[in-house]
Amino acid sequence: MPITLDQLKPGNSAAVTRLTATGTNRRRLMDLGILPGTRLTAELRSPLGDPTAYRVRETLIALRRVQARQIEIDSIEAVTP
Numbered sequence: 001m002p003i004t005l006d007q008l009k010p011g012n013s014a015a016v017t018r019l020t021a022t023g024t025n026r027r028r029l030m031d032l033g034i035l036p037g038t039r040l041t042a043e044l045r046s047p048l049g050d051p052t053a054y055r056v057r058e059t060l061i062a063l064r065r066v067q068a069r070q071i072e073i074d075s076i077e078a079v080t081p
Helices: 023-031
Strands: 012-019 039-045 052-056 059-063 071-073
Touching (some): 012 023
Antiparallel strands (some): 039 052, 052 059
């Protein structure tokens, strides 16, 4: 089973391997810079756990859990300060 972005805990990083979103949802993610090979870092999670803020390149983007499930990632790595 592939690992999806919603499984990334704050402080961890991973690279995008595939987008499973379709149509306008896929286009929106791509417009935000979420493409295969892009490294994402989970930065902040809201108190209720949804949404989560991810660092994409030099930008902080909030995605809901349902959106993050449409982004497959490689193995999760801890970010070192």
